[in-house]
Structures are given as structure tokens and as C-alpha cells.
Amino acid sequence: MGRGERPISERGPAPRRIVVSYGFWIFLLSDFIMFSAFFAGYAVLGGETAGGPSGRELFDLKLVGWETAFLLLSSFACGMAAIAMAVKRAPLFQLAMAVTALFGAGFLVLELSEFAHLIGEGNGPSRSAFLSAFFALVGCHGLHVTLGLVWLTTMMAQVWAKGFRDDIVRRVLCFSLFWHALDIIWVALFTVVYLFGKGAGA
Numbered sequence: 001m002g003r004g005e006r007p008i009s010e011r012g013p014a015p016r017r018i019v020v021s022y023g024f025w026i027f028l029l030s031d032f033i034m035f036s037a038f039f040a041g042y043a044v045l046g047g048e049t050a051g052g053p054s055g056r057e058l059f060d061l062k063l064v065g066w067e068t069a070f071l072l073l074s075s076f077a078c079g080m081a082a083i084a085m086a087v088k089r090a091p092l093f094q095l096a097m098a099v100t101a102l103f104g105a106g107f108l109v110l111e112l113s114e115f116a117h118l119i120g121e122g123n124g125p126s127r128s129a130f131l132s133a134f135f136a137l138v139g140c141h142g143l144h145v146t147l148g149l150v151w152l153t154t155m156m157a158q159v160w161a162k163g164f165r166d167d168i169v170r171r172v173l174c175f176s177l178f179w180h181a182l183d184i185i186w187v188a189l190f191t192v193v194y195l196f197g198k199g200a201g202a
Helices: 015-046 059-084 092-118 129-162 164-198
Strands: none
Touching: 015 129, 015 164, 059 092, 059 164, 092 129, 129 164
């Protein structure tokens, strides 16, 4: 602390941008903790099939591979949107965000079709503890993607109406972090649930 400079405790409240950024990081970390609990539950219950089918019989890696590709492409498009925002190119930003939304929606359609197929064959969440844990973990991620798409369209509307104001730029950056975090969680989910599940007992 320099001469004549007041202690931090006496300088008043932190700027709003710092408070918002700090709060968002707390939210993101709490989300990772929540998913860790879901992963732990799945690890404990993954073998409890109650005499029913396991992941080896149920999972279609080709379908899940397309889901993964769609989500990774959406994350790439989201990165392009951040670059367009950095250079203040609103049309490119809107295009990249629209592509992000398109791939994200495609991911959800494939995931819902997977759920519908499993439930239609009598393998819903009430069939066994394994399927309860599966639907809870994968469904929670899908819910986050759905909320992310709502957030994404809101950001597109705000940029269209108000341009790249500082507060809007911060919100878009927070969204980008959230969307990329969903990618990280999905990669872990794809590995633990689908790849390990398909190979179990092989």
C-alpha cells in the first residue's frame, strides 16, 4: 500500500463488475460440485441393474458420438462468437451464436430421442437404480444445455438491441464460460457413462 492510500477495508464496496464476476465463478464452481455428486451417485449405482439391462446392452455409441460432435461444434462456434465480439463485428457475432444454438438444439433433440427410445422399451428411470442414476446425471446436463440456449438467445437479443456495451460483453463472456464448462462435463460424462458403460463386461 502506497503512502496516503487508504486500506482496502476503507475504500468502500467493490465495483459491480468485480462482484458479478466473483459471483459467477462461485456459481460455476458450485455447478461442478453438484455434477461431482451426480457422478459419485452414478459410480455407486452403475452396477445396480436389478436384473435388467446394463449400459452395454442399452447404449448406442454412434448416436452418442453424434451428440458429442454437435456439442463440440457448438462450443467452437461459441468461441468464434467471442472473437467476433472482441473485434466488434455484430453480424458475425449473431451468425456464430445462431450456429451455436443450432448445434446445441441438435444435441438436445438427439438426447431426447435417446431417452424416448429407452423409456419406450421399458427402460425408464424406475426400471433400476442404474437407470435412475443415468437419467439423473444425463438429464441434469441436458437441462443445463436447455437453460444455456435460453441464455444464448437473450444475449443475441441484447447485442442486437444495445450493441457491445461493457455490461453486455461481460454477460456474453460469462455465458461462454458456462457453455464451455458444459462441454467439459459432457466429455467426462461421455467417458464415464457411455464408454466405460459400453465396455463393462466386454
